[in-house]
Amino acid sequence: MQITSAKAATIQANKKPRAKKAASPAPKTEATSDAVQLSGAKAPAASTSGLTQQATSSATQAATACCGPSGTALRMILTGPPGGGKGTQAELIQKFFKGTTHLSTGELLRQQVKEGTELGKQAQVYMQKGELVPDSIILAMVDQKLAGEESFILDGFPRSKAQAEHLDQTLARLGKSLTAVANLQVDDEIVVKRLKERGRQDDTEEIIRNRLKVYHEQTEPVIGHYQAQALLEQVAAEGKVAEVGYNMITQLNSRLRPQGC
Ligand code: ADP
Numbered sequence: 001m002q003i004t005s006a007k008a009a010t011i012q013a014n015k016k017p018r019a020k021k022a023a024s025p026a027p028k029t030e031a032t033s034d035a036v037q038l039s040g041a042k043a044p045a046a047s048t049s050g051l052t053q054q055a056t057s058s059a060t061q062a063a064t065a066c067c068g069p070s071g072t073a074l075r076m077i078l079t080g081p082p083g084g085g086k087g088t089q090a091e092l093i094q095k096f097f098k099g100t101t102h103l104s105t106g107e108l109l110r111q112q113v114k115e116g117t118e119l120g121k122q123a124q125v126y127m128q129k130g131e132l133v134p135d136s137i138i139l140a141m142v143d144q145k146l147a148g149e150e151s152f153i154l155d156g157f158p159r160s161k162a163q164a165e166h167l168d169q170t171l172a173r174l175g176k177s178l179t180a181v182a183n184l185q186v187d188d189e190i191v192v193k194r195l196k197e198r199g200r201q202d203d204t205e206e207i208i209r210n211r212l213k214v215y216h217e218q219t220e221p222v223i224g225h226y227q228a229q230a231l232l233e234q235v236a237a238e239g240k241v242a243e244v245g246y247n248m249i250t251q252l253n254s255r256l257r258p259q260g261c
Contacts, residue, residue: 072256073151074100075176077158079222080184082211083191083198085237085244086155089184092245093153093252101149105156108141109133127202130210132159132218139163143170160218164225180255181226182248184237188212 074097078086090102109127112120119137126133142157158164171177186194191212195203202211226232233251237244 073179074252074256075152075171075179076252077154077178077181077226078184079158079181079219080237081186081188081191081215081219082208083195084184084186085241086184088241089182089237089245089248090153090155092241093249096249097151097252100151100153102153102155103142103145103149103157105138105142105154105159107156108145128207130202130207130214132214135160135162135166139166142167146170147174158222161221161225164222178226178229178231180233180252181223181231182233182235182252183223184235184244186237190238 074093076093078090080086087102087104087107090104094100094102109120109123113124113127114120119141123133123137138157142154146152154167158167192205192208195208196205202208223232233248233255235244235248235251
């Protein structure tokens with residue numbers, strides 16, 4: 001996989017000294033000092049070098065910042081159209097919010113297909129057409145994965161209002177609440193172009209167009225569901241990976257700040 005400039009920036013950022021860790025027990029999610037530093041940034045960086053500079057600024061400044069997300073679990077949903085960059089952004093977020101698990105239902109399903117399991121065989125029929133895999137397959141799989149996770153990024157789930165309502169119930173049962181839902185906004189034609197270039201098995205133009213249709217009909221209503229819960233963060237996602245990531249991490253960080261900061 002191509003190493004993007006944003007990844008290079010965050011990899012470099014993570015080599016810098018970190019703010020002091022909290023005394024034990026250590027929180028499962030621990031944002032790096034870089035993320036704390038990002039929270040104090042005045043204006044989003046417009047370039048990768050800007051991101052690097054912001055992200056690699058001194059740990060001292062971070063340690064003296066009035067507030068930061070250290071010790072707070074990030075629990076978020078990444079939504080948006082196919083090709084919106086959810087997987088790429090999830091990797092970036094993980095670099096800043098250490099200990100956060102990336103749960104991609106698409107990846108989990110592809111793994112099952114690869115292993116030739118019964119679940120994989122059933123799911124493949126839908127995936128090959130760009131249709132949603134039935135909830136009877138998806139919901140139990142997600143519930144099982146979520147049960148042990150304190151801090152997570154859900155990517156590709158929920159993909160319908162019914163899935164969102166199910167997730168609400170699961171999280172309530174687990175006594176966990178969401179930090180935010182980030183919606184990556186990308187125009188349909190840019191999606192088609194991006195995915196054709198990516199060239200995964202389900203990235204033919206016909207299947208992409210059907211995935212977009214399914215997205216608009218079934219997944220977009222999920223945005224309203226979370227807007228009503230005041231969890232929604234709209235993220236313009238047609239720009240460079242680093243810019244999109246910077247903006248999103250800044251938005252997430254401000255949600256994790258203790259009140260009054
Ligand atoms: P993309 O977002 O690029 O379409 P994903 O990897 O998220 O790719 O999903 C690939 C396919 O897996 C989808 O087209 C769908 O068939 C199936 N899938 C993934 N997540 C879900 C889900 N939450 N509910 C139903 N089907 C899903």
